[in-house]
Amino acid sequence: MTALFTSWGMAYGWAWFLATIIGILVIALPVMLAVALIIYADRKIWAAMALRRGPNVVGPLGILQSFADGLKVFLQETIIPAAANRGLFLLAPIITFTVALIVWAVVPFQPGVVLSNINVGLLYVLAASSIGVYGIIISGWASNSKYPFYSALRAAAQMVSYEVSIGFVLISVVLWAGTFNLTGIVEAQRGLYGFINGNWANPLLFPMAIVFLISSMAETQRAPFDLTEAESELVAGYQTEYSSMAFALFWLGEYANVILMCALNASLFWGGYLPPFDWAPLYFVPGIIWLLAKMLFFFFVFSWVKATVPRYRYDQLMRLGWKVFLPLSLFWVFLVSGFLMLTRVGVPS
């Protein structure tokens, strides 16, 4: 696209600037639309698992329910508690929402179709997800209310703990692929055993796929790890004092994060935009369809877990993060690097 604008006689810098802005819009607007639809899908899936009908009034099959909800919160009054720290109170949902969107810059949708093909792509993902915790901590502190504050403390501990094991899981994938670039990682999964596309079929990486799936649930604070908004203990956690659009931004950000984690699961372990099998006719389907199909599958898994598994206790959550996942993933980094040392690099004499 930059080339198109330069051919219209624009300087390279401005052409790049304009092309990037258009790219951002092309990614961010569908993501927001997808969030609205995915909330609907989420509610339908829970309803089906609880033998209910779910939203079925607004639009055909209730598909416009999220838009109606959006319109409703948009028309509501924004209430800022008198004792709250005004600026930070309003900043917090913006941070959550923005961070959920910026990571999409490095997610590859097709071979070569990615907003910014940087060679530290995975580190960028880690960096952005480590900022995500600030939205919750700041909202908890700025609300000046005890339940949001407890929630903020829980969120800080939970997200920092699970980021550690996510980091090690990513390192073992990076070691296998030999690059931090997400497109490179997806391409490295092509043609395993000659016919499977995806790290999952690799017995060395499959356990890490499971660890990453569970950690991503903890990182997005979905059930069974939704202790930050456990309604039986903390009212609604960090969102307690929020109303209207600020609340909606938290909600959108949360679901955008969930979709993002589904995309990362798909890209890191299940072949991303590649078809599941390395068979020529499958390549006629565009890569983005495969990616979307995989993301929808993982979203179904997320909803499924949320609908069936009871909430963890906080000490169990911490134990799982530090005493199970951390040693396991650390050991796996050694295992993968040792295997690669033997097979690819060769033993140093």
Added chain:
Amino acid sequence: MIQAIAFYIFAVVMIASAALTISSRNPVHSVLWLILAFFNAAGLMVLAGAEFIAMLLVIVYVGAVAVLFLFVVMMLDIDFSELRAGFVRYLPLGLALAVALLAEVIIGVGAWSVGGVNLSKRIAPIAEQTPNIQAIGDLLYTRYLFVFEAAGLVLLVAMIGAIVLTHRKRAGVRPQIISRQVARRPQDATRNVKPAVGQGVEL
């Protein structure tokens, strides 16, 4: 052009937020300004072509260190008047530190502008298109291997020290034995009884 605009935005915001870090009254605000400063420093590093360092800065400092900072500061109960009273007492020391830092910056910039230090000749020159990560890894795991491992060892010792200092056995606590919780089955906890009419159940 874009680079210049980005540089000035990052630099101005970074200096402003650094100034606000030390001047804001509320310690939580201070930490948040500090985080903004880290962030803009990362932006400057990306502009300088050191994207690996930039990402590490965000992951390590913003994502871990500053979170714990904020965690502690949020729970502190600080008496602000006492803090301000300390300001005059520590002013000479602070000024001395500031002068020393300024002198170091001037000496550094001076030496660089004279041209006495040519970094590309001091260390092994790096090929033009090598990615950051590879260049750092090549140096870290060959030339500076022992220094790197020694740094790791120091961190390990520090970690063990922190655990030894804070971990204490408390009496009268019943720790959870996870294996026993997991091994417990429904039939250990529940009993199906069918009492006759008018009779109670003995537990």
